[in-house]
Amino acid sequence: MFTPIEAFLGWRYTRARRRSHFVSFISAIAMLGVALGMAALITILSIMNGFESELRDRILGMAAHVVITADNGPLKHWRKFADSADLHSGVVGSAPYIRREAMLTHSENAHGAVIRGIEPISELNVSVIANKVGMEDLSSLQSGSFSVILGRGLAELLQARLGESITIISPEPVRTPVGAIPRLRRFKVVGIFEAGVHEYDTSMALVHIEDAAKLFRYRDEVTGVRIKISEPFDAPRIGIELDNRLSAITKTAIKVVDWTETNVNLFRALKTEKIVMFVILALTIAVAAFNLIATLVMVVSEKSSEIAILQTLGMTKKSILVVFFFHGGLIGVVGIAVGTVIGVLLAINVDAIIDSIEQVLRFKILSPDIYYISEIPSELKPRDVVVSVLVAAVLCLLAPLYPALLASRTAPARALRYD
16 A cells, blocks of 8 residues: 655654654653643543533522513412413423512521422422422422421521421511511421522522412412423523513513523633633643654654755655654644543543542542532533544644754755764
């Protein structure tokens, strides 16, 4: 099979031949640097994707994909909004809710919290609360029972246990002839949930929507209607469609907000962090590319007499340039290929690798007592792999240009003067 002389020579320079062991060694080191940079880039991006997905799933498990509220005050005639939203093909279910802030007290402990009044049956259509609490505890939230389900962190702050009673104090007092008297009510703790999100676990309490209406003096009104979408990423589009549909059937000024708006700062911060990590790890590959430049400069210096002989035999400067560009490019491409394979394998098996390390060291890397996400998740996205490969390829193909130009400018007479 015919092989161009430039490619043949470039390939030969990467192999150890008698006195060229050092050149081959430093070429292998440069290749290893590129491979390690690629593996680290793909693995870290996959882990960050995993954390983002895990956090998004936990937030969306408790939060609604789309929320319908009134512009000012409680939402009246909410049932027609819920019924109209349920007719949309992309909507899985809807549920009304009452949300107010209040003070919770138990014994000598007090803590502010968000009280969410829910309909237990309807709530199953829009959240995974049943998985966090259990159907038995959720069914204990019955109208008139004045029962409450606390987040685990909130229960620990109040030092409240199952079966004990806590006091919920409304921020709006009762006006009497003798002055303002705080409105409060005793609630029995019938369940404790753990959503895995600090915001919910330490500052949320669930009660029946009718009990919340009595406590906060709501009539046939709610704070809003929570809606679940079959595909969460379609929430912005479906939110606009619902806004247009509901605005046409009522004169009430309503507001439709999707989860990407309510959590915009969080996910924007995660995206920014991912970009920063990508840049930092890409700089690692750039360092490996500079190492490749140094390696090729040393190769050119060692092979100067051979370059001069090739020129005297008729090889053009362009061919010399191609030889060393091919040599450097081959090192970079092999390093990228090896690093990509290692990175993909690491990203796919992160959980098994971490479990093995934890068993050997008998140490939990992310202790569940400290971190809400105690496992290290990983989600490999082909787009990240492709972008990483392209960035690394550009850096590793630019690196051989200077050494190749240096080789092509070698003067035969000067190189062979002392040979």
